[in-house]
Amino acid sequence: MAGRLHIAPIDFSQLLPDLAMDMPQVSSANLAPRRMLSGIRLEAGRMRLGRLFWGLTPPWLTVLDHAPHCARAESLSSRRMFREAFLARRCLVPATGIYVWKPQPRAKQPFLVTRVDRGPLLLAAIWCRFHTSLAEHTDSLALITVPTNTLLAPLSDRLPAAISPADAPRWLDPQAPAEAAQAMLTPAPRELLGAFPVSRRVNSPANQEAACAHPVGPMLRHQSPLERQ
Template identity: 60%
Template structure:
């Protein structure tokens, strides 16, 4: 499960996709669900950057606390709100890390899961239009989660699916069928992700210092 995200400035990284900015990018060292952040989605011929509420909120949902912030890849067909979004409204959530926690004798230790070379991660998401009682409609989204690899499993049994840079166009394209989109969702390659321990301050989302995401120990990586 993804309960907290690290979003540093991914926009200038050479592996980031080209996009047109509708809203300014949102950055945070410790971003929790039920907050606003940036998503990339397709509009006509462009990939655009928009603000979105982290919690999938279709027009009929009245209680924001019931908005799911994650959707299991294996059960996307079980709920119409997920199935329809996978067919018509796929998005990417650019981040620089995902926080997970490992239980220990002194309580839970937070870790930051990142790309092993610290490049941005493009997380698979589905979006919907959020229609508040007051104000203009806005986007909302949920992350699609998959089982984790051996390195991450002791800390979390699930993580958001990562879309490879070479498959971004396929994931966002309206021409990609739901079956083809499902084929793009799966656990990350073993070599892709590592995790290092960070400050326990990250346990409280009120802490917004960038030091929250600084390593306090070595990165764990997969070795053959």
């Protein structure tokens, strides 16, 4: 699951050179659901960065607290809430980390999952149009989760799927076959992601200082055979 995100400023000129930006990227050291975040959609054939509400609000939803902030990849084609959006309205959320909580005997320990090289991630998501009876916000989204790889499984059973920059145009294209989009939703390679423990101050979304994401222990990451020798 993805209960919080770490979003530092990202250099999109290197990540997605053709991206159009109508507004600054939303950044946060500890972003919780039911907040605005930056999302990337395909508009008039061009990738464009905009702002969306984190929590999917289809027109028939009547309680804002029921808006899901995540959708399981395995149920995208079968659940009414997700099916149409998956076929026609896919998007990406640029982020620099995902907070997860490892169960422990006394209290859960928060970890920050990041790329091993600390580069940005493009997280798979679906979106829908703004529904005026719920709240004053713009279009909304839900992240898409997949099973966690074996390295990170002790920390969380699911994480948002990461889409490579090279696959971003096809993921966003509503004309791309659903089967091709579904094939991109796989656990991250073991060598891509790592995780390190962080302060329990991240438990409260009111805490937004940069120290929320500072390591308080070593990074858990995949080691090559040469590194293990």
